[in-house]
Amino acid sequence: xxxxxxxxxxxxxxxxxxxxxxxxxxxxxxxxxxxxxxxxxxxxxxxxxxxxxxxxxxxxxxxxxxxxxxxxxxxxxxxxxxxxxxxxxxxxxxxxxxxxxxxxxxxxxxxxxxxxxxxxxxxxxxxxxxxxxxxxxxxxxxxxxxxxxxxxxxxxxxxxxxxxxxxxxxxxxxxxxxxxxxxxxxxxxxxxxxxxxxxxxxxxxxxxxxxxxxxxxxxxxxxxxxxxxxxxxxxxxxxxxxxxxxxxxxxxxxxxxxxx
Amino acid sequence: xxxxxxxxxxxxxxxxxxxxxxxxxxxxxxxxxxxxxxxxxxxxxxxxxxxxxxxxxxxxxxxxxxxxxxxxxxxxxxxxxxxxxxxxxxxxxxxxxxxxxxxxxxxxxxxxxxxxxxxxxxxxxxxxxxxxxxxxxxxxxxxxxxxxxxxxxxxxxxxxxxxxxxxxxxxxxxxxxxxxxxxxxxxxxxxxxxxxxxxxxxxxxxxxxxxxxxxxxxxxxxxxxxxxxxxxxxxxxxxxxxxxxxxxxxxxxxxxxxxxxxxxxxxxxxxxxxxxxxxxxxxxxxxxxxxxxxxxxxxxxxxxxxxxxxxxxxxxxxxxxxxxxxxxxxxxxxxxxxxxxxxxxxxxxxxxxxxxxxxxxxxxxxxxxxxxxxxxxxxxxxxxxxxxxxxxxxxxxxxxxxxxxxxxxxxxxxxxxxxxxxxxxxxxxxxxxxxxxxxxxxxxxxxxxxxxxxxxxxxxxxxxxxxxxxxxxxxxxxxxxxxxxxxxxxxxxxxxxxxxxxxxxxxxx
Numbered sequence: 001x002x003x004x005x006x007x008x009x010x011x012x013x014x015x016x017x018x019x020x021x022x023x024x025x026x027x028x029x030x031x032x033x034x035x036x037x038x039x040x041x042x043x044x045x046x047x048x049x050x051x052x053x054x055x056x057x058x059x060x061x062x063x064x065x066x067x068x069x070x071x072x073x074x075x076x077x078x079x080x081x082x083x084x085x086x087x088x089x090x091x092x093x094x095x096x097x098x099x100x101x102x103x104x105x106x107x108x109x110x111x112x113x114x115x116x117x118x119x120x121x122x123x124x125x126x127x128x129x130x131x132x133x134x135x136x137x138x139x140x141x142x143x144x145x146x147x148x149x150x151x152x153x154x155x156x157x158x159x160x161x162x163x164x165x166x167x168x169x170x171x172x173x174x175x176x177x178x179x180x181x182x183x184x185x186x187x188x189x190x191x192x193x194x195x196x197x198x199x200x201x202x203x204x205x206x207x208x209x210x211x212x213x214x215x216x217x218x219x220x221x222x223x224x225x226x227x228x229x230x231x232x233x234x235x236x237x238x239x240x241x242x243x244x245x246x247x248x249x250x251x252x253x254x255x256x257x258x259x260x
Numbered sequence: 261x262x263x264x265x266x267x268x269x270x271x272x273x274x275x276x277x278x279x280x281x282x283x284x285x286x287x288x289x290x291x292x293x294x295x296x297x298x299x300x301x302x303x304x305x306x307x308x309x310x311x312x313x314x315x316x317x318x319x320x321x322x323x324x325x326x327x328x329x330x331x332x333x334x335x336x337x338x339x340x341x342x343x344x345x346x347x348x349x350x351x352x353x354x355x356x357x358x359x360x361x362x363x364x365x366x367x368x369x370x371x372x373x374x375x376x377x378x379x380x381x382x383x384x385x386x387x388x389x390x391x392x393x394x395x396x397x398x399x400x401x402x403x404x405x406x407x408x409x410x411x412x413x414x415x416x417x418x419x420x421x422x423x424x425x426x427x428x429x430x431x432x433x434x435x436x437x438x439x440x441x442x443x444x445x446x447x448x449x450x451x452x453x454x455x456x457x458x459x460x461x462x463x464x465x466x467x468x469x470x471x472x473x474x475x476x477x478x479x480x481x482x483x484x485x486x487x488x489x490x491x492x493x494x495x496x497x498x499x500x501x502x503x504x505x506x507x508x509x510x511x512x513x514x515x516x517x518x519x520x521x522x523x524x525x526x527x528x529x530x531x532x533x534x535x536x537x538x539x540x541x542x543x544x545x546x547x548x549x550x551x552x553x554x555x556x557x558x559x560x561x562x563x564x565x566x567x568x569x570x571x572x573x574x575x576x577x578x579x580x581x582x583x584x585x586x587x588x589x590x591x592x593x594x595x596x597x598x599x600x601x602x603x604x605x606x607x608x609x610x611x612x613x614x615x616x617x618x619x620x621x622x623x624x625x626x627x628x629x630x631x632x633x634x635x636x637x638x639x640x641x642x643x644x645x646x647x648x649x650x651x652x653x654x655x656x657x658x659x660x661x662x663x664x665x666x667x668x669x670x671x672x673x674x675x676x677x678x679x680x681x682x683x684x685x686x687x688x689x690x691x692x693x694x695x696x697x698x699x700x701x702x703x704x705x706x707x708x709x710x711x712x713x714x715x716x717x718x719x720x721x722x723x724x725x726x727x728x729x730x731x732x733x734x735x736x737x738x739x740x741x742x743x744x745x746x747x748x749x750x751x752x753x754x755x756x757x758x759x760x761x762x763x764x765x766x767x768x769x
Binding site for chain 1: 665666667668670671672673674675676677681685686689692766767768
């Protein structure tokens with residue numbers, strides 16, 4: 001793991017709504033994702049973990065604090081085409097084919113389309129036979145693969161994944177997690193994953209961060225002792241299950257805090 | 261911070277209304293477009309000095325629209341309910357509704373005038389205008405129950421009546437309320453058109469006599485009164501719609517598709533419905549001993565068409581040019597303005613009251629106004645069609661441009677897409693299904709408006725031919741013009757619907 005700063009949140013404060021009815025989403029939120037590192041953020045629903053990701057993507061202005069990517073602002077990164085995102089709702093354009101959806105970032109950033117790269121990614125996510133299909137002809141899992149391929153097509157320096165498999169059934173989710181681990185081994189980016197699945201976080205990430213309930217703050221950080229090149233076998237290992245149990249307990253404790 | 265304060269939310273729309281009113285005053289006072297656009301103050305003056313006339317007319321028209329509209333609405337709900345009880349009847353009922361909707365009401369007028377129905381023409385027109393959209397919307401609504409609820413009712417062996425009472429009808433209520441809202445301007449449109457056939461009082465009567473007597477202040481005041489009535493009824497219907505949506509949880513469930521017909525059945529039905537209608541017409545003439553002066557026999561009308569087809573062809577061509585030309589021009593202006601407004605946020609806010617008012621306006625009130633502005637002739641017919649197409653297309657284009665796939669805006673933001681890229685790659689493609697819906701709605705209506713305008717103000721076309729033949733008591737000839745108009749209007753609707761189906765399939769997410 002390198003220690004060069006990739007993505008840095010420095011005591012970010014963010015609230016929604018007008019001053020009187022403001023809801024605080026993030027408070028004193030600090031987190032550093034090193035260059036090339038994969039960090040997963042876990043937390044109860046509504047803890048502000050998606051807000052953190054949207055702030056990093058430059059989609060939300062922040063009240064105070066700072067977010068930087070390799071010392072630059074998210075806006076600067078956006079201008080350089082250095083950002084990739086995938087959301088829970090796959091956000092595919094229904095009138096475009098799979099290939100055209102994956103090409104979209106080239107067109108939006110005004111670059112020439114690299115067809116070789118597009119074909120390579122379509123193959124990587126296993127959709128070579130569906131390049132000319134439209135999203136409505138694909139299953140939910142296949143659409144999510146298209147969305148992942150689109151997020152990777154520009155080889156972004158920073159990849160942001162917001163519950164990318166949240167809308168899928170457990171079996172599909174499991175299979176796509178294994179695939180994502182393989183894909184991200186091939187496509188190294190500084191990655192921030194937001195999820196509510198403990199197994200998903202532990203299986204994919206180098207480091208897992210647990211957040212408190214609203215307003216969100218970092219509560220616990222755990223390094224995952226598995227290297228890259230993970231296969232689904234590790235999910236039944238004792239070490240894996242122990243970490244999952246520890247993190248699940250941390251999340252439960254947070255629920256007790258909220259209830260108290 | 262981009263917090264919207266109360267002032268910020270109301271300021272621009274209020275400013276927009278003010279600018280429009282001032283512009284109206286300036287154009288009117290300076291007579292920039294001639295005397296036919298009177299200044300606002302003159303219209304207010306007419307409202308004051310002729311207040312009693314307008315008030316009585318408004319009450320009469322409002323009452324007729326309410327009575328006829330509610331009757332047509334009830335009949336529409338009843339017909340749609342039949343499709344829920346007997347799903348196989350859905351396709352024939354909807355097709356018949358399309359065909360009946362294509363009969364121009366101005367052509368029904370003379371028939372009704374020669375029967376005992378004469379005093380109720382405005383009510384009957386109001387009911388007829390409401391019927392079509394009601395059958396369509398309610399029948400769709402009755403098909404929005406979720407499949408799992410349907411399964412639940414089947415598992416418990418619920419009877420048809422129970423299923424209808426406890427599941428289908430409640431889940432249709434939000435769309436029933438929608439239909440009621442659509443019915444408001446339609447009912448007023450029908451009532452006003454009906455009054456043009458010679459009611460003793462009413463806003464339609466006031467408008468036509470004011471136009472002929474060059475009393476433009478009174479004409480505009482009457483049109484304004486019609487719009488106010490429409491807005492009031494529309495507001496009531498909107499409140500009902502809100503209540504129904506909240507109480508009966510308007511779902512995201514799209515209506516299940518109409519039971520598909522086999523290819524042969526489809527063609528057979530397309531033939532059978534018109535044949536059945538012609539047969540009914542023939543039986544009515546025979547059984548009721550209907551004199552030629554009221555209604556001719558189908559064979560006579562057919563003869564008139566065949567032996568003397570050149571004037572019909574010419575008239576049909578002229579009407580088609582007005583209707584389709586108006587549709588295309590109205591679409592260009594409507595889409596253009598919607599695009600402009602969607603990229604200029606302050607303009608959007610300023611014109612937002614316009615988008616709210618437009619769906620409530622009974623469009624026929626503009627025919628005499630345009631007539632006053634442009635005089636008798638094709639230009640008035642064309643302009644009426646442009647306006648007819650512009651209104652729904654502008655409003656639907658606005659909503660279409662904003663109905664983007666969830667999350668797509670974020671994807672565009674993350675890649676630093678600019679305003680124009682968002683417009684061309686996201687908003688415009690997103691709006692295609694809504695635009696096609698708008699075109700389908702306008703396609704048939706453009707012909708109806710063209711014929712109404714030709715009948716009232718034109719110097720050619722099917723509407724004119726119809727009234728010319730009628731004046732010389734050539735009833736075969738006048739009905740032949742109506743038959744051609746119905747055929748054109750149905751063809752426009754069918755072509756637009758087919759295009760919509762074909763393109764929309766691609767847009768499904």
